Amino acid sequence: MTISAVLFDVDGVLLDSTAAHRRIWTSWSLARGLNPEKVWRLTFGRRPEDTVKDAAPHLDPVIERRVLDELLAQEKDGFPPLDGAADLLEALSDSPWAIVTSGDRTSVGERFAAAGLPLPAVQVYGSDVEHAKPAPDCFALAASRLGVAPSACLVVEDAPAGVSAAVAAGCTVIGLTTTHREESLGQAHMCAASLAEVRNLLIAQGFLARP
Incomplete structure (x- = not known):
């Protein structure tokens, strides 16, 4: 990979x-x-x-x-960072990454600021595409904005609709089992239980340096 x-x-x-x-x-x-x-x-x-x-x-x-x-x-304080998110994004600070979400730009920006997480240069929101997840358009757009082929993108998704969209776009997908069981993310190429596992996989693949 x-x-x-x-x-x-x-x-x-x-x-x-x-x-x-x-x-x-x-x-x-x-x-x-x-x-x-x-x-x-x-x-x-x-x-x-x-x-x-x-x-x-x-x-x-x-x-x-x-x-x-x-x-x-009304849910201003209801969106804390997931365990390991800050460490993983800090490790990715010099690497190409993006967010691809069905949410909107304003609320996502506010939540990232409240959670103390950085936003990447490339951000794709639900309003950026005509056909949202499970259609592949959002992931294809993110890859295009990053200047890489979808097949060279690793996607981290927790929902079946998102996994389906990423697979349809031609990406490699990690199903993160935070909201759904592994069997519900069957289209994913692999599954992980935490962002720490995702980081270890990126290290093993040589995308991130070992700490």
């Missing part, structure tokens, strides 16, 4: 956002008379408006996205 760049999803990969997102989607679901558990299963790795389209096709996804953004704004 030749690695020229590393592409990270954000929620569940660099930020521990599960609890906050669960509160947001539960509140929204109950207010709309929907089953929170059914809605929750539709959320991972996807843009909020795409989840709304599937969970409540009778509602206007644009309007509901605004409601969800308002709920998101």
Whole structure:
């Protein structure tokens, strides 16, 4: 495996956002008379408006996205860094890497600042592509902006939709088992239980120097 760049999803990969997102989607679901558990299963790795389209096709996804953004704004301290995120990103400071997320630029930027994590030069958000995850467009765009082939990109993803998108783009994928079990990430080329494991793999592949 030749690695020229590393592409990270954000929620569940660099930020521990599960609890906050669960509160947001539960509140929204109950207010709309929907089953929170059914809605929750539709959320991972996807843009909020795409989840709304599937969970409540009778509602206007644009309007509901605004409601969800308002709920998101109330969770200011709900997105701490995942264990090992700061150390891994510091180790990558001189290497090509990017974030590829279904989130929006403003909220992700605020959460990274609050978590004390650096943002890379290349950032791809849900609004940057017409077709979001599980379509491959977001990962293809990140690779293009980095000037490398998708086949030379290692993607770290925690959600089946994101894994599917990265595989479809031609990337090598590590499924991070922070929000889903390994069997749910079956398309991933390999799985890791922590970012420390991801860092060790990058060291073993010669992409990062040994500390």
